[in-house]
Amino acid sequence: MSATLIPETGSAASTLRRNFWQGVWRVMRRKPSRLVGVVILAGFVVMAVLGPMLLPDPLPNDPTAITRPPSWEHWLGTDPQGRDVLALVVTGSRYVLLTAAITAVITVVVGTSIGLFSGFKRGRWDTVLMRLTDMKLTIPGLPLLLVLATVWRFGSPWQMGLVLGLLGWGGVARAVRSQTLSLRERGFIEAARGLGLSTTHIIGKELLPSMAPYIAMNMLISVTGAVYSQVGLFFLGVLPYESDNWGVMLNLAVFQAGALITPNALGYLLGPLLAILLLTLAIVLVVDAMDEIFNPRLREE
């Protein structure tokens, strides 16, 4: 990992980059399951971006086919309004993934800045910021979201992503700070300081690139967290039903269509459930691969 830290000249940097991608490819090939993770993840992104464009809005409902089990016509059955469950999963993916993306961006920007600043400056600011971070980490997130649901409208992915991002940066800040603390004592940072390089240069050109993979991993983990919380909030039924979200489907399937009792509504429950499971699986596989790429110690043989 330390080899990729200081790209000295252009050619050396490109060699390093090539080595890096070769490393990525090696890890991917050793366990093909990880490639699967990347493919599924890409599939979800395509589905969220293109899917809703290809489907009619609103989705056609068929009063003669209300709450049907899976069939050839409707692969995952229909909902209580006679809409195709698979199509609902596709339209629902946009809210879910957009929120996750917004959350991830806010989490990473806020968490990284605070962690870097805190770890680099040390001193009084560090103490104050970390006290705040600890406090934020202690307040139980889901109950707080539930309470917030009474005053804040979570109707659009932007509103949801904003709240989740602002509540979620604590972990990233802590992680980035501890990484900064260990990096700042290393030789290359001391050298840069000795050379009189500006703090912005040291942070932007020396610290950030070497922490990028670490931050990326934390970002993916926060994405999973964002997916769970938002789907969960809709599932609990404390938010208005008007949005297209897998959580709304889960809620209606379990608490209104009685999917756990009647086999007719089973598809309605399985659709969003499978979508969440697949997305989880993909992210777990990708994080696992990233872990092995960036953490050579795990590559034992």
Next chain:
Amino acid sequence: MTLIARRLAGHLARGFVMILVVATISFFIVNNIPGDPMAARYEKLIEGGMAPEAARQAVKVLYGFQPDGSLWQQYTDFMAGLFRLDLGVSVTRPGTPVLDVLTDAAKWTVLPVLAGTLLSFLVGIILGVYAAVKRSGKLGDALSISGSLLHGVPQYVLALLVVMIFSTLLGVLPADGSVDILYEPGWNAGYLGSLVEHALLPVLTYALSAYGGWILAMKSSVVTVLGDDFILAAELRGMKRSIVFRYIARNAILPLFTMLALSLGLLLGGAVFIEKIFNYPGLGWLLIGAVNDRDYALMGGAFLLITVGTILANIVADLFYTVIDPRVRSGEEVS
């Protein structure tokens, strides 16, 4: 011992501040509710023929503060009530103080969470050691992957799958409520049996959702210890494998005890999903109900109690760490 006392004092002070912060948050949320439920109720009581003073008093009892005082006055009223452990009166359960409702619900959260966590901790650390030692083998790999997956799957998905399998398909265990109403509450076999029967699936779900985290944490802890010099030294001295193994396990398990206390606190917050799905009358279930019914006093109280539980778990975790980790005990700063 003085170090522990000093740390405890610091924690209690910080915990106290946290509680004030959380209480303030819930106060302002209740105060910013669109439509102003307090004023509405006050108006309604007046319309119903109540004298203004009596109506104000009634609303104060319900929400814990004056409906028409200044913001500061309302806030101090609310906080003063908090210190008297007076959290107001639940709107949906007329006449019952919020505190009574909460203490009644707490046992339904704490016991299953405790049981599920301890169960998953035991299974997780044992399998975690195996996954670490055999990390190149097929079974070790499978264990790690099962850990990652279970760790990754959201709790509500697990809970739904558990209900689907054990209740809907197999029909062996109930998945609704905390006890059958046919039994007379008390120390009789039928009632207790029904209690256990209803608790099994929620406990299983808590355990399943936590197990992945333990196996992964134990694995990485053991892998780290395996690389330590003293293990090499022990092996070179020709110590028996079983003794070396005991060294490894003992050193690897220390950091996990801290995590155990922390996770108990986190699970209190996560209990919301499981209690909703199993219709289990704990704190999370109460909180959802309060949010849906807009029962603000109850909502604020449940949120506060869950937070206090989390804070306490954190304090216990840190004190525990102070006791077991020699570096902290000697006053060295660990960041």
